[in-house]
Amino acid sequence: MLQRILWRALQLLGVVLATAVLNFALLKALPGDLVDVIASESGSVSAEYVAELRQLYGLERSAAAQLVSYVGRVLQGDLGYSFRFGEPVLALVLQRLPATLSLVGVALTVSVLVGVLLGVAAARRPHGLADALISSAATLGYSAPMFWTALMLIVLFGVRLEWFPIAGVRDISAGYQGWRLLLDQAWHLVLPALTLSIYYLAVYVRLTRAAMIESLAEDFVRTARAKGAPERTVVWRHALRHALLPVLTMLGLQSSALLGGSIVVETVFAWPGLGQLSFEAIKSRDLPVLLGVLLFSGVLVVLVNALVDVLQARLDPRIRVTHRAPAQGVPA
């Protein structure tokens, strides 16, 4: 256990370092530097002032020296300052984090719970009627681009039926308080979370179904049946426990893809989270902000995978080391 924690800590450090280096490389690959951006934004600036700014930000030093001081600052928790938003990056990221976490958290919980249930139902009788319906729907949901699903949901539920709001996290003009505000926010969450859920639900249905079909053919399932265990126990306790291993692996692998998916969904629904922030940062070449988002996402991915390790060891006592099973698919 101690070894695993140490390994994860090392991995965390590696991710932070590698992200900082990658971001530095991107920064250098762009034409112009920070001072050029400041100069162009403020209009007319004298050459002396530009040189002074370069001195101030240490841009006249060699690339290697800049990289060292940059990584050093990142390791001390100094993520820099965003000139576009006029705020320290750390504050900006922390301020946007709750919106993304609530969106992704709700979507992922729904997807995994419902996905596992439907996957098990489909696997009980492969190629039966229920399986045909569930699998077809899952394959279809898996094939639709998320931003398009989002737009179609907006047309149906937002414009035609007018059931749900189509943008933002709350009704600002209404000025709700207390539980009414909470309800309003939940109401705003429905369509974006549904969009993400449709895609991820399909992923977990397909995965659970495949894993359950293999699991139900295993020897320990036959043993459980031979012992006279009731079918419900066989399916939900013996077979599902085994089938959850690849589902958890996918959860870990997907944790990085989730932020990618939330970029388009947050953009469509004007959801002020990390996805939207990173897209705005890219458009305005605000690289410190981008680094902040990438770092947070990297740390989150490592933590989720550490959690997956622990859960998998709980489910399967044979698992002791960190080597995980290969992925079943390559999600976007």
Add this chain to the structure above:
Amino acid sequence: MKAWYLQPAAWLGASLLLLVGLAALLAGHLYPGDPLDMVGVPYVWPGRQADTPLGTDLMGRDLAAGLAHGARVSLLVGFSSALIAVVIGVLVGAVSGFYRGRVDAVLSRITEFFQTIPAFLLAIILVAVLKPSLGTIVLALGVTSWTGVARLVRAEFLTLREREFVKASVALGAGDLHLIFREILPNAWTPVIVSTALLVANAILSEAGLSFLGLGDPNVVSWGSMIGLGRDALRTGWYMTALPGLAVVLTVLSLNLLSDVLHAALNPRLSRGRGRG
């Protein structure tokens, strides 16, 4: 279970893909003009006018022409970036699994690092930095989606490396390149082929996402950019968004169906012990 070529999924997938392929091939012949040119009145709903059967968008452009030309972009980007991803993935995975030890450790850490970065976000960054064009989109999607293939190929190489036929070849004095490319790789293709179909599907989805966000090649019409443009008329003419989106769904669906069929046909573990479970 029926033979793979008798399954409805195989037929549906193959015919859908064929249809999209035909549209891409014949686009220049059926719609010789620039699909970005105005051909009639804007906001014509599908089925209202004979010369524009699928209607026109809010700039008066023929949606049918856009869909046919968009098929070219989607298939081109999908297959070329999947090719890049497969080449990188096979090389990294093969070297990793063949040499093991320190080489494997370094390459595996690099692979893991790429898995912690959101692939779509990295693709957006790369396209934005390199300026959007078909070439940079293909490159960005290719270099961000190879990790899955690398892991699969590495796992195959780790087990195949120990097999008798490889040892026999070593005894005959075969070099590393011969062992990797002539002996082991031909036996490791199965999982790669299955995931290639998925890679193409995902690349098509990502390309649509990039051009929807305004990061597509500005000189060509793509299904994603059509959706992005149609979004501005979502209230009055939702067909402008629905039609190109359906084209993406059907294309990606065909590839996913074919990948499933291939997976079932090539995976011996699925054909054993089918019966009741």
